[in-house]
Amino acid sequence: MSKNGKTAPNRITGRSAFLALLKDEGITHLFGNPGTTELPIMHALKEHPDLTYVMAMQESLVVAIADGFSRASGRLVACNVHVAPGLGNAMGSLYNAKFTGTPMILTAGQQEQGHGLTEPVLYDPLVRIAEPLVKWAVEVTRLEDLPRIVRRAAKVATTPPTGPVFISLPGDILNSEAGLELGRATRIDTRVKPSDESLQALVQRILKAERPVIVVGDEIVKSDALQEAAGFAETLGAPVWQQTAPYGAHFLSESRCFMGALPRVQPQVREILSGYDLMIVLGGDPLRMSVFSEIDPLPDAMPIVQIGLVDWDLAKNYPAETAVKADIRETLRALSPALKAAGGVALDTRAKNGIDALASKNWTAKRAKLVEQLSSKRDLSPIDPDWLTLQVVEAMPQHAILVDEGLTASRYMSALRPHRDRYGYHGLASGGIGWGLPASVGVSLANPERPVVCYSGDGSAMYSIQALWTAAHHRLPLTVVIVNNGGYRIIKQRLLAFHKDDHFVGMDFADPPVDFCGLARALGLEAIRITEARDVAEALKSAFARPGAKLIEVVVEGSVTA
Numbered sequence: 286m287s288k289n290g291k292t293a294p295n296r297i298t299g300r301s302a303f304l305a306l307l308k309d310e311g312i313t314h315l316f317g318n319p320g321t322t323e324l325p326i327m328h329a330l331k332e333h334p335d336l337t338y339v340m341a342m343q344e345s346l347v348v349a350i351a352d353g354f355s356r357a358s359g360r361l362v363a364c365n366v367h368v369a370p371g372l373g374n375a376m377g378s379l380y381n382a383k384f385t386g387t388p389m390i391l392t393a394g395q396q397e398q399g400h401g402l403t404e405p406v407l408y409d410p411l412v413r414i415a416e417p418l419v420k421w422a423v424e425v426t427r428l429e430d431l432p433r434i435v436r437r438a439a440k441v442a443t444t445p446p447t448g449p450v451f452i453s454l455p456g457d458i459l460n461s462e463a464g465l466e467l468g469r470a471t472r473i474d475t476r477v478k479p480s481d482e483s484l485q486a487l488v489q490r491i492l493k494a495e496r497p498v499i500v501v502g503d504e505i506v507k508s509d510a511l512q513e514a515a516g517f518a519e520t521l522g523a524p525v526w527q528q529t530a531p532y533g534a535h536f537l538s539e540s541r542c543f544m545g546a547l548p549r550v551q552p553q554v555r556e557i558l559s560g561y562d563l564m565i566v567l568g569g570d571p572l573r574m575s576v577f578s579e580i581d582p583l584p585d586a587m588p589i590v591q592i593g594l595v596d597w598d599l600a601k602n603y604p605a606e607t608a609v610k611a612d613i614r615e616t617l618r619a620l621s622p623a624l625k626a627a628g629g630v631a632l633d634t635r636a637k638n639g640i641d642a643l644a645s646k647n648w649t650a651k652r653a654k655l656v657e658q659l660s661s662k663r664d665l666s667p668i669d670p671d672w673l674t675l676q677v678v679e680a681m682p683q684h685a686i687l688v689d690e691g692l693t694a695s696r697y698m699s700a701l702r703p704h705r706d707r708y709g710y711h712g713l714a715s716g717g718i719g720w721g722l723p724a725s726v727g728v729s730l731a732n733p734e735r736p737v738v739c740y741s742g743d744g745s746a747m748y749s750i751q752a753l754w755t756a757a758h759h760r761l762p763l764t765v766v767i768v769n770n771g772g773y774r775i776i777k778q779r780l781l782a783f784h785k786d787d788h789f790v791g792m793d794f795a796d797p798p799v800d801f802c803g804l805a806r807a808l809g810l811e812a813i814r815i816t817e818a819r820d821v822a823e824a825l826k827s828a829f830a831r832p833g834a835k836l837i838e839v840v841v842e843g844s845v846t847a
Contacts, residue, residue, distance in 0.1 A: 297464075346752045354731040487620060510617060719747075738763075746765075769801060787845070
């Protein structure tokens with residue numbers, strides 16, 4: 286007993302307290318690449334055998350694997366990297382996690398506080414490095430503060446707008462021992478819906494529109510609102526487009542109202558939107574583009590109604606007539622019935638007519654035409670990459686999860702593979718390549734009962750090829766399909782399109798060619814190389830049906846104009 290009559294807390298080391306805190310926050314896997322300053326954590330793992338350590342062979346992979354795990358489960362994740370160089374290695378993947386709002390606690394070991402003052406090898410102030418890409422960054426300076434910091438980090442990471450946080454862990458903190466009260470986890474319930482007044486204003490504004498269009502984004506996934514969004518669209522009979530960066534299962538593809546993903550080409554988007562008189566944005570940055578254009582994607586004077594919890598995206602680039610900070614699912618559960626009640630028979634009739642008008646041009650209709658078009662390329666040699674995409678889609682088990690970083694090779698992926706559940710599809714969000722292969726490892730770890738397919742370009746794969754070792758080590762049900770066109774085709778296309786230049790310097794992998802099967806075997810996977818179209822279907826079918834991690838390299842047509 287202490288002097289004040291309270292029971293003194295048990296003494297515990299900082300390293301063991303840190304792992305205990307993570308577990309109490311729901312962490313089941315710690316993703317990492319250990320170095321000397323992380324040895325206290327590795328030493329403490331024997332005290333926490335129920336925490337699975339997942340090692341990757343470079344820090345960018347560590348964060349990408351954790352990112353994939355979270356995106357495929359919706360859960361908080363934790364990953365640990367090695368001092369300043371390790372955090373630097375991780376920054377590209379941390380940039381990806383920032384765009385997807387991944388709830389992540391990223392930590393790095395740091396030299397002991399007194400020793401750090403002397404600027405030893407590998408030292409640099411870590412908080413300043415991490416700050417631009419995280420919601421909160423902090424260094425622990427007293428062991429007594431560790432519980433409060435970890436609890437706050439978990440709370441900040443999981444509260445919308447969700448995102449990564451960073452904690453610097455000096456060695457003296459991890460190796461110290463004290464009586465600590467570890468506290469308990471807190472989660473903030475943000476499932477809020479608009480006020481009655483705001484809801485009625487939304488109803489009246491939406492009913493006033495004669496030709497509304499709906500644009501959906503990633504908050505549909507985070508809010509688990511796929512069914513509600515489809516019901517909302519059918520209530521209005523309005524067409525639905527995915528945001529221009531469709532990196533998740535943002536809408537049920539086979540819904541009668543779904544039209545597909547908006548392209549990242551400003552003139553095309555402007556033309557698509559010009560036929561509507563109200564844009565209803567559900568949880569996203571709807572018109573995020575890639576390259577510059579003098580043409581604005583939003584038609585002049587287009588009114589916008591926007592709903593979501595990520596307030597940074599609300600009216601970020603275009604003013605909104607109405608912007609409501611609220612949870613998508615809870616809002617739609619209230620909004621759709623209110624629209625039906627206010628709209629009555631007139632709305633029912635308009636919705637039915639609208640849905641009928643979409644039947645010949647919705648996603649399902651466009652897919653049928655595209656399948657017919659691509660099927661005609663079955664006999665081409667070298668293999669046509671668009672035809673290959675169709676073969677992968679048709680061979681995948683229905684309950685499989687797809688991780689897509691095919692870039693040019695997967696330009697038709699979202700037009701061919703239907704989204705049917707919130708975690709069934711994951712694509713590149715930030716544009717920083719090399720994410721897909723390690724992310725698929727994390728996706729598979731989060732969903733061991735579902736086969737996972739990673740569809741990757743050859744250039745993207747070479748940014749992170751050593752992630753294959755982690756897949757092999759954990760014997761994951763993961764099939765990696767590498768689309769090998771021998772170079773950076775997207776850069777060639779843009780050099781030709783923007784500068785009329787076909788002098789491709791530093792864009793080919795031809796001298797010498799990359800042996801992806803050799804790399805895969807060296808890292809513990811079985812592998813097969815395909816060069817003929819006739820061999821594709823059977824190889825895919827066989828790979829998807831067998832357990833374990835494997836790689837299929839498919840050599841495809843690589844010309845820029847194809």
